[in-house]
Amino acid sequence: MARTFDPFRDVDQLFSQALRTPASTAMPMDLYRDGDNYFVKIDLPGVDPSTIDVDLDDSTLTVRAERQPQAGEGVQWLTRERPVGTFARQLTLGKGVAAENINAEYTDGVLILTIPVAEAAKPRKISVTHTPSETLQGEIESEGNDNDSE
Template sequence: MATTSFDPFRDLDRWLTGGMVRTPASVGMPLDLYREGESFVARIDLPGVDPATIDVDVEDRTLTVRAERPATDAKDVQWLAHERPTGTFARQLTLGHGLALDRISAQYTDGVLTLTIPVAEEAKPRKIEVTHAPAHHPVIEADKA
């Protein structure tokens, strides 16, 4: 009988390696991802974003973050440098199995959106107690004839 390894966080590793390509979304929404205890934490930089424009949703196993950074309203501007992206940004992350999608929380503080993604209870490692049962050996008695 072969054993297989179950890793509920395998997709999160793929998330890190495949999701870190520098795209317009990642330039506008750079993120850090780490595990802290029994949760994964994603911190996304969103300076200058109105918190009312931030939208976070999960459908199936895809987490989508959308936010908008408005362009400057100044008229007759002659740009000397224009490096801060503006407009609507979206970033999608594929979440692995073994995460509590119904308990994801989001907090926006000082221009940083922090998503906390807890590990599901059924995916947490647990000890299985091994009990000792006495051996049941049949007793053979001689026939006294």
Template sequence: MIDPFSTTFDAMDRLVGQLVSGVRSTASAAAGMPLDLFRTGDHYVLTMDLPGVDPGTIDVSVEDRTLTIRAERSPRTDPDVQWLARERPTGTYARQLTVGRGLALDEITASYEDGVLSLTIPVAEEARPRRIDVAHHAGGGAPTQITSGAESRAAES
């Protein structure tokens, strides 16, 4: 089975990183937006860690076969704060994934809870596996249904 998601995230991450910040590397873009992707049943699930992101800044879009996810983590701007350590990155983050054919891109759903963005991407109906029934004409008579061995054994029980 062909994976409808390109596994070459590096080139897209590098391009988006250059466009968004001009200097962000692929590693830091992926580190800022780590993701998991898996298939379950007739849909894919993409989860992405976005802790501290304002939910109003999250933007998910699809154009042609490119899925783009953007989000922003704002810096703390309290004037009375004296920073002792500041390791949490701020700014705009973006990831782009090239998706293959066979997905229902117009039916993607998204939710954001506890710092995790979840996308559910259904497999298109025409791309789902299906069983084809085969009719058999025995000796010029009426057609009979051919069933798999497991089905015929179950029917005999």
């Protein structure tokens, strides 16, 4: 079957392929902090959970996953927008996280990484003590003495 020429469609496809980065389209990600945890949510629909690999090397967190093609040989593709193959995404973690307590869970096509904030990086209240200066204390005492002599 011959494909009709559509310059707008062809240009759109060319630009979308050129401007698209494989990691961000194959593994779109949300990253946010809620309370004492950072959350990374990576969409991995159609990925076999056994192919998901999460590694931490120093401060670099790497997520790899593989999506296999679903159609058999001899298939005539009309549109193929879902990427297949092995994909990776890297994040550089700051010093304010408890890297030893990272948790990864894959549910309904979404990989959720929970990265706790390190105790040292958590906000804390610092109490303020007040000690009157010696000069001010001396003035208060001498004024008190003046009142006694009246």
